């Protein structure tokens with residue numbers, strides 16, 4: 001993740017917008033995902049019902065978060081899963097390290113996990129001489145190139161086939177150059193198979209954790225998740241604390257919402273439900289299963305009943321696919337792990353406003369994200385909240401670093417705007433002046449930004465107020 | 477489906493700040509359309525802006541101050557007709573939130589219940605019938621995000637256009653996608669906004685239509701500016717002005 005000092009959003013934006021290849025890759029990928037989602041949710045009424053259900057399940061689960069987490073811990077422990085609590089990513093990293101060192105593990109095979117990205121686990125382990133290998137195809141590709149994911153679900157979406165072909169040829173010993181997708185898959189599979197066998201431990205994320213049964217649910221398409229969680233002798237699962245739900249019966253509709261929204265699938269190729277390590281008499285499965293529950297700012301978000309809605313997120317990524325800004329920038333420009341609409345509300349709360357608050361400025365509030373979010377998070381409303389808190393230095397604000405954007409210039413601008421728009425005579429005078437003198441306004445500040453891509457606004461010689469007075473429309 | 481009131485005798489007209497300063501003919505046309513249906517239109521002189529610019533920019537107190545002005549101004553029980561999906565969305569869906577916990581909470585709530593977007597009012601309340609007097613013309617339609625996703629009034633606008641016998645409506649390929657205006661976003665992120673509007677005008681141009689109609693002057697200001705800047709001869713027009721032009725006389 002970029003450190004605040006290194007994060008220059010404007011510069012990232014300019015760079016991303018110049019990259020036509022990136023724009024084309026994104027456009028076709030996003031179009032594909034959107035169409036597939038539409039096809040799988042072809043009944044609008046059913047979808048609305050499902051989304052309402054998804055929202056209700058998450059709302060209920062979050063409202064009892066502390067109890068459910070305790071229940072989850074208790075059930076998991078009963079089932080033989082070892083539960084660990086981590087308040088910070090650093091704590092989580094050390095827990096992983098300690099487990100690996102206890103088993104003298106030097107190779108960790110990883111299924112896709114955004115939380116482990118949040119922890120910068122790979123970098124941390126590398127410093128301690130442990131190799132962490134990504135086995136999800138997309139993650140595998142970007143790991144070869146030393147990149148971070150640019151999308152929650154399709155981490156290598158910024159690359160096309162040719163770019164992947166070049167990466168494989170350059171980075172995998174003995175791999176021939178080929179643009180054939182099947183052949184590329186075969187290369188990846190052959191490379192990864194060996195690693196699965198050699199891995200001393202496996203790590204995975206968790207899509208849902210069921211409190212009543214202590215079940216960890218893992219959704220995937222490639223079977224790599226199943227390999228990571230069953231082949232090595234030790235399995236470590238990492239999850240954000242918001243992933244807990246109450247009952248097993250809530251899983252099927254949530255799964256339908258997740259896979260339909262994420263990839264337009266009715267069901268994924270693999271769906272893993274992990275309830276315990278290998279029991280005596282069983283022939284396979286890991287000997288140890290660990291669950292790490294990561295907070296990393298989540299309980300602070302939880303404390304505010306409105307902001308809490310951020311935690312409903314099931315990381316389906318469909319808000320990215322429908323976002324007109326994400327579609328043009330791609331994930332890397334956002335500079336933080338979670339890009340797009342969810343990133344705009346989540347990252348400022350986790351990283352603090354001074355570091356990540358600017359993300360919330362890059363939205364037209366077009367509501368496309370809210371319309372599709374499977375758990376009905378009011379993302380535009382929360383983006384507004386981030387903006388409010390960016391200027392709000394009072395005690396009423398909840399986000400870390402609130403008030404960071406407060407500056408005299410903007411305060412004066414908006415106070416003046418409010419004054420002009422609450423004094424009818426003043427308002428009429430200003431609009432009259434704009435009509436007369438608008439053409440003479442110097443192109444500085446906002447007008448300069450406006451005219452970068454548009455011609456100057458042409459103020460009408462007579463305002464509607466004036467025309468109406470002439471026409472004689474009643475005032476009262 | 478919301479329930480609509482019977483045809484009223486009188487309505488308030490909220491002109492919006494952009495129409496007031498830049499597109500007054502759109503406002504005047506809307507008033508004429510309403511009056512032609514036998515409605516007496518009241519245009520309170522003390523109206524200004526719905527407050528959305530500040531509301532979306534992180535200044536809720538200033539937004540509330542300006543919104544309260546409108547509550548005071550439109551204080552009688554008439555429906556409030558708004559020729560913009562975006563301003564109507566602000567007044568209908570966001571005033572209750574803006575005034576939550578405020579002394580004017582109740583008043584804001586009741587006010588919101590009286591707000592109608594123009595196209596919605598013409599079709600669902602007035603059940604207007606239009607006779608087209610214009611020459612055959614192909615037009616493109618731009619849906620503003622708030623008209624589409626907040627107010628849900630695109631079907632109304634299209635139903636109005638469909639009544640014009642000589643007008644051929646061509647759909648944009650990416651009608652659902654934002655044009656990149658977004659109020660202050662347009663000047664805070666001119667590069668992204670520019671990339672978005674260029675795609676939008678490409679989409680408009682590929683339809684072959686020489687005129688693009690919309691129910692929102694914010695989008696039109698932005699799209700018109702970008703068309704101008706690119707030297708493209710496609711006209712932009714607000715729905716009300718277009719309807720009046722085609723059916724008057």
Ligand code: SF4
Nearest residue numbers: 313314316317319373
């Ligand atoms: S915010 Fe909603 S749409 Fe976006 S990733 Fe989360 S669940 Fe999916």
